[in-house]
Amino acid sequence: MAVDINTNQVWIxxxxxxxxxxGIGTFMSALDGSVANxxxxxxxxxxxxxxxxxxxxxxxxxxxxxxxxxxxxxxGDLIGHKPIYLAGYGLFVSGSILCGLAQNPTIxxxxxxxxxxxxxxxxxxxxxxxxxxxxxxxxxxxxxxxxTMTYLGLMTxxxxxxxxxQVFSWRLVFFINxxxxxxxxxxxxxxxxSIRSDIQKERFDIPGSLLFLFGLSTLMLALNEGSSWxxxxxxxxxxxxxxxxxxxxxxxxxxxxxxxxLDMSLFKDRLFSSGAGAAVLNYMAMYSITFLLxxxxxxxxxxxxxxxxxxxxxxxxxxxxxxxISGTLSDKIGTRLPATxxxxxxxxxxxxxxxxxxxxxxxxxxxxxxxxxxxxxxxxSPNNSAIMGSAPRRRQGIAAGVLATAxxxxxxxxxxxSGAVLTTLTSSSDPSLSLVDSQLIFNAMHAGFLLATGIAxxxxxxxxxxxxxxxxxx
Numbered sequence: 001m002a003v004d005i006n007t008n009q010v011w012i013x014x015x016x017x018x019x020x021x022x023g024i025g026t027f028m029s030a031l032d033g034s035v036a037n038x039x040x041x042x043x044x045x046x047x048x049x050x051x052x053x054x055x056x057x058x059x060x061x062x063x064x065x066x067x068x069x070x071x072x073x074x075x076g077d078l079i080g081h082k083p084i085y086l087a088g089y090g091l092f093v094s095g096s097i098l099c100g101l102a103q104n105p106t107i108x109x110x111x112x113x114x115x116x117x118x119x120x121x122x123x124x125x126x127x128x129x130x131x132x133x134x135x136x137x138x139x140x141x142x143x144x145x146x147x148t149m150t151y152l153g154l155m156t157x158x159x160x161x162x163x164x165x166q167v168f169s170w171r172l173v174f175f176i177n178x179x180x181x182x183x184x185x186x187x188x189x190x191x192x193x194s195i196r197s198d199i200q201k202e203r204f205d206i207p208g209s210l211l212f213l214f215g216l217s218t219l220m221l222a223l224n225e226g227s228s229w230x231x232x233x234x235x236x237x238x239x240x241x242x243x244x245x246x247x248x249x250x251x252x253x254x255x256x257x258x259x260x261x262l263d264m265s266l267f268k269d270r271l272f273s274s275g276a277g278a279a280v281l282n283y284m285a286m287y288s289i290t291f292l293l294x295x296x297x298x299x300x301x302x303x304x305x306x307x308x309x310x311x312x313x314x315x316x317x318x319x320x321x322x323x324x325i326s327g328t329l330s331d332k333i334g335t336r337l338p339a340t341x342x343x344x345x346x347x348x349x350x351x352x353x354x355x356x357x358x359x360x361x362x363x364x365x366x367x368x369x370x371x372x373x374x375x376x377x378x379x380x381s382p383n384n385s386a387i388m389g390s391a392p393r394r395r396q397g398i399a400a401g402v403l404a405t406a407x408x409x410x411x412x413x414x415x416x417x418s419g420a421v422l423t424t425l426t427s428s429s430d431p432s433l434s435l436v437d438s439q440l441i442f443n444a445m446h447a448g449f450l451l452a453t454g455i456a457x458x459x460x461x462x463x464x465x466x467x468x469x470x471x472x473x474x
Contacts, residue, residue: 027149064116068213339383344375354452
């Protein structure tokens with residue numbers, strides 16, 4: 001079904017199928033990104049390997065996805081988002097099958113890399129597909145629904161993965177992607193419009209793509225492994241220095257390239273640049289909570305993993321509920337107010353968590369997490385809508401890539417910073433923290449959540465400083 005880009009029309013009866021196809025891809029990518037950590041102990045036991053060997057299955061996925069998001073966003077702009085999206089489904093399903101068949105940790109990590117390539121194709125093009133399919137006055141609502149699928153995937157992943165691995169096999173966690181992915185692939189092939197690009201004559205910036213992949217991958221690796229290697233170790237510092245040099249070189253190259261991979265002029269728009277900065281800060285604060293709270297609940301308070309998981313569910317549950325509501329609201333009143341209010345609510349939630357101790361009730365914890373979830377849900381849809389709406393149609397793929405990259409970078413920065421706080425204040429040589437005094441963990445929670453609050457406050461400033469979007473044409 002070819003649709004001329006100038007008509008900006010897609011058959012209304014097909015829009016829900018397109019939303020479903022993109023929702024399946026979003027849910028599947030988010031679920032697979034969150035499920036691997038849950039089943040690592042079972043994979044390690046099955047392969048009779050070390051923890052460090054199986055951890056690469058998680059690290060490789062994160063690094064490859066993050067490094068390729070902008071490249072595939074740009075390719076989507078050049079040749080059309082549909083072929084990249086369909087290829088992403090194909091690679092993700094193929095990688096899932098191969099992961100399920102892997103016979104050792106090294107092969108599993110390699111196939112996770114293939115799966116990650118498909119995931120990057122899906123994540124970097126799905127917002128662009130939705131933005132081009134639905135009219136501007138519905139953008140916040142549909143991006144909000146996509147956000148709901150993300151949080152449902154994040155919420156479902158650990159529980160589903162643990163259940164399948166315990167009752168059946170960890171391999172089924174990957175095989176279950178096959179029927180789901182094939183359903184999404186079929187819907188995408190049938191209903192997503194083959195919108196022709198108006199910049200097909202532009203060349204793909206291979207040097208810029210490789211330099212960005214190198215710079216961001218080394219940064220992600222250093223931040224992800226810094227706590228185990230030591231933040232002041234020669235390896236960590238060297239990787240950080242190399243990554244900074246790589247990213248500086250990337251910006252220098254893109255500013256001087258006629259047809260760059262990342263159009264730096266996008267950041268001249270305050271609506272775009274403030275939204276991207278606020279997104280990084282939002283995910284930094286949110287993933288600080290995701291990283292720190294399990295240590296507090298399990299090591300500090302002695303909760304069982306099941307009880308801890310039940311408490312932690314309060315946050316993604318509220319995010320899944322609030323995200324589409326805030327998206328619909330932003331369609332009516334604009335993006336600045338709900339996004340800024342959401343960041344402020346997030347700051348309140350993290351500040352409440354900064355005062356938890358050995359006597360904090362489960363109710364207080366759940367309420368604090370629910371407030372965090374409300375804040376994140378209130379922020380994400382309007383902010384995503386602002387970023388996608390501020391980019392010209394021929395740069396929608398790059399805008400989507402920037403959006404996904406901001407999420408991943410914020411996630412790793414949040415985990416890295418909170419991990420540094422935790423390891424510094426507990427001063428333990430035991431990586432599991434199982435021998436650390438509970439009071440030290442409580443002190444680390446206080447410092448870590450105050451840091452997250454500060455990050456959220458800076459995010460309020462970023463969000464409030466965004467410019468006004470152009471009026472929506474109904």
